[in-house]
Amino acid sequence: MVDFTLWDILRNLGLAARWTVLLSLIAFAGGGLIGMALLVARVAKWPGAERAVAGYVQLFQGTPLLMQLFLAYFGLGLLGIDVSAWVAAALALTLYSSAFLTEIWRGCVASVPKGQWEASQALAMSLWEQLRHVIGPQALRIAIPPTVGFLVQVVKGTALASVIGFIELTKAGTMISNATFRPFTVYACVALMYFVLCFPISAWSRTLERKMHAHR
């Protein structure tokens, strides 16, 4: 039997971690785009948008991410689309992120004082101009810390993609532990890798938050 040293374990997990990072970035970017579109639909008060988006958010926040992954995996297959674990995981995580991000950002927009809306309206600004020049910049400042904080949740969420067979950090850990019979060491290393990925982001989010409060 080939001997697997601790270095081999770490190196292989490190290689697999690339896919965790890539999947996180795709889900975060895609979720951001969809989340922004949903936010605009809500803020623009399109008929029915408020209730539809609220239902969408409730649906994704009230059900397990694991079940969402299963549904994406088997649901797309049912539509006759040949799905890889990649596509299913990216789709499910993107929708999941979009629901959380749109809700976070809605709170940020809502926290901009009402007078700002009224003042910009009094200057005959269109909705787009209001968002672009008045509301957006103020909401953005409040939105950055929780958005960065949510990135941690996305990175941790990608671990569930291992269940539908997407080979990322957790799945690689399972495979290596099956090959080496050293689950204690391997899962400790996996946890360590996630910690190395997530802790700086959490710390950054906290720093941003502190700075924001200091400015006030």
Place this chain on the structure above:
Amino acid sequence: MIALDFASVLAEWPLLAKGAAMTVLLTAVSSVLGLGLGIGGAWARWQGPRWLALPVGAYVEAIRNTPFIVQLFFLFFGLPSLGVKLSPELASVLAMVINLGAYATELVRAGLTGTPRGQIEAAQSLALTPRQVFLRVVLPPALKRVWPSVVSQIIIVMLGSAVCGQISTQELSYASNLIQSRNFRAFESFIVGTLMYLTLSVAVRHLLHWAGPRLLYGR
């Protein structure tokens, strides 16, 4: 044309009901223990001795920055090599308690730090012991302040428990998986399971918002 067949899934309702009951049981046990752990941890970080506050801080960061599934696998697959063998159910509850404990520590601590200084001084001037001050004067309003966040966190942990099916704890997602492996109606089976989770999370939210003021912090 896609033909959906929910009847063959719903015919297995006893499995689904048992799975949902297990999910509720796991959640109930781990919320009580996890909240207790969180209160202890919050006390340690707020006013506890330094030798306790530092490890609790490390515990909180370690749990909050790693995925639940890895924590669960570490407990279930990793610990036996140290001679600690856990049943799937025990490993699930333990993982959920440890996970909720870390988040609850942060939440309750946020509630504790909002305590007005005067309240503690007033309680001390009434010759209450430090223990009485904490349990009767400081803790109830602190819990009241953060209860909505605690409820959300308990629901997040309940939804996270879907992963416990992966180590063969027979909860709701396990039941969905079992049904689809029997009748090959994967999509329908997971739809039904997912809707059951949605119902559970709405019900648990209402229940906890009702129960919190009555059981924990008075009205």
